[in-house]
Amino acid sequence: MTTETIDLIRPGDPDYDQRRTGFQTFNPLRPDLIATPADTDELTAAVRYAKAQGLPIAVQATGHGSPGRTDGGLLINTSRLTGVTIDPERRTAWVAAGTRWDQVVAAAAEHGLAGLAGNARSVGTVSYTVGGGIGPLARRYGFAADHVNRVELITADGERTMITADSDPDLFWAVRGGGGNFGVVAGIEIGLFPQRELYGGSLFFDTPLIGSGLAAWYDWLQTLPDEVTSTAVVVPLPDLPVLPPPLRGKHVLSIRATSTGPADQAEELFRGLGAIGDPLLGGFRTLPYAEIATINNDPTDPSPHRTRGTLLDGLDQGTIEKLIKAAGPGSERPPVLELRHLGGALARPPAVPNAVGNRDAAFTASMIIGLSSAEPEQTELDRVTATQERVLEALSAHDTGGRHFTFLGAGATEADVRATFEPDAWDRLTKIKSRVDPDNVFRYNANIPPA
DSSP states (O other), X not given: OBOSSOBEEOTTSTTHHHHHOOSBOSSOOBOSEEEOOSSHHHHHHXXXXXXXXXXXXXXXXXXXXXXXXXXXXXXXEOTTOOOEEEETTTTEEEEETTOBHHXXXXXXXXXXXXXXXXXXXXXXXXXXXXXXXXXXXXXXXXXXXXXEEEEEEEOTTSOEEEEOTTTOHHHHHHHHHHGGGSSEEEEEEEEOBOOSEEEEEEEEEOGGGHHHHHHHHHHHHTTOOTTEEEEEEEEEOOOOTTSOGGGTTOEEEEEEEEEOSOHHHHHHHHGGGGGGOOOSEEEEEEEEGGGGGGXXXXXXXXXXXXXXXXXXXXXXXXXXXXXXXXXXXXXXXXXXXXXXXXXGGGGSOOSSOOSOOOTTXXXXXXXXEEOSSSSOOHHHHHHHHHHHHHHHHHTGGGBOSOOOGGGOOTTOOHHHHHTTSOHHHHHHHHHHHHHHOTTOSSOSSSOOOOO
């Protein structure tokens, strides 16, 4: 179907299935209509069309963070609305709604600059950033949302506006950390950093070293300056030819780390990881920032999976032992388990306040469990939920009860969303939502309802 200003895709049209899915293929969206705007005018027209028809709106760029179950309404797929403009003098980038981080990283690298990208190069820059954004340089520079200078927003009434800390302080505060709850973000201006290269890499350790390796990693973290950001991942790897032979079919511990400091100092610091033992594979080196995605080598192919996570105030030997029993080798349906070290700049308030909460957390703990299909049987989902609950119970001694918006999965409850913000911030967010979206048109997301 075509209106006067936008093309709309309906169920049964050739592009419908392709445009309604993204990286996360579990529980596929089922909108009545899909708009695929190629510029901001078409994006605005799509919102105005939804307003005229009384349709709720979901927004998706790359589909890494699913908007949740969408039955009916209008899905705005922003994957065609891409573009990056670098201002090397001001050290900023203007990024359009559907632009991926690999595009931003490449454009900025031409000027010796770096944006605060996430681990995966194929993630959408805008959705990642307005949701908070914790990447490989997070302890040095903070959340990605801390470095947004201005936002072009199309609100539920179809009005397009450029918001800054001066033009609308409340809405600017809310959008940076509150995700897509307040309108469609057509573009953002982000700060860049003079980070032409960094020191980093990863090490893989065999199954017997997982428990002691996590304990040694935790001890090593206590010695680190803010320039170093590190994650530990316990992952069951398949026996596939695409993997290096030493890793095939093994349950391993992967330690990833980056440093923005001098390479010789970083090399000395990273020698401390030798306390874990001999790795199966890996190492550290000085690399161009443009190659930062190679440190984690996150998958880029779409797949069905469930995610869940929490925040921790620390770790101890007893918790690590419980965690390995719950999610390590020999456990039932073991997940990919990731622990991200926080603190540093993440714990400090930004120069311009935003809605990002739980800055005092010491770690994120995230689980990813692959599924057999996009729409698996309930019995399989029940087994996945049982694993998730088992892991959360193992972490309960250090669970803060908080969440980070970046890591909310498609199954996030209202309580999960509320837990990503401080109590007074939640009240403020719902009041701002009432002002700009009183009918909760933008509700297919980790939703902040109107007050």
